[in-house]
Amino acid sequence: MHLISRLDFAAPPDRVFAMVTDETFLAHAATELGSADPRVAASATRTAVEGAIETPAEIRAFVGPSLTITQETVWSGPAPDGSREGTVTLTVATTPVSLTGTATLAPAPGGSTLTYSGDLVVKVPLLGGRLETLAAPIVTEAFEAQGRVGADWLATHQ
Template sequence: MAHQLTHRTTAEFPAEQVYAVMVDPDYLKARLERLGGPGAALLSHHVDANGARYELRHGVDANVVPPMVRSLVSGDLVIERVETLVPTGSGRYDGTVSVRIPGTPASADGALRLADVDGGSEFVVDASVTVKVPLIGGRIESMVAEQIEGLLAQETAFTIDWLRQRG
């Protein structure tokens, strides 16, 4: 059974400005350098008037991977993440996120929404984390969801700091 997670953040900046930063390759590379872990990289990137699609690779040092998750992989954990965002109206962007951990039965898929709200914008990630391992999969899903929540919080802080410094 999948573990559902919803991550919601607000910023004092309009959605258009947040979107421009979120899809900027220099920003993505800087964020990965700071938060991406070993082997982090921007694997592909495409932005045009119809929206954006980019693929990221994160690394997690084996020493910080929870033991139950470590039982699924040997060595560092590699996480591949594909995100899309498209303009769907004035001050609104919708998209998808897909996360894979090669060599494991773990994945996450979901929807992204960035929209103007009073005083700025709101970014929402609704995702479903799945780990297909009999008996312990649910516990691992909860751990993976916690790690995703933590990463999203760090990325949000990085993004807001980026916007404030360059806004």
């Protein structure tokens, strides 16, 4: 199932990129999403965040009471306009759930836009499509929550 999430920020791409590669921000965002003790590693070219969250009720019967999710993004260098491309992978430990795709950070009127685009796959015979339909809003909400937390972060951190 193909997912797209677009996050708009009132800051130029270089500030947004600095935020999304900042370990303190990434840990804060994971905590705001419900992960009590996230593990974060970040550099100028790669970020990795692993966190455990409570499983949403819609899929709890299939995967148990908690999910350990890892999101890794590998970034390219900046283009002349400050835009960047990245590859994104998201895995859910002990489940056949994954997302592979791209992150695109680009200038936009009033700031910049970070767009996540990827294919969510649940490799379960007969039930995979149904589980993808249940998991898609959870993944999309996680990206959108990163946008809300990021907007607040940018407003309070120079």
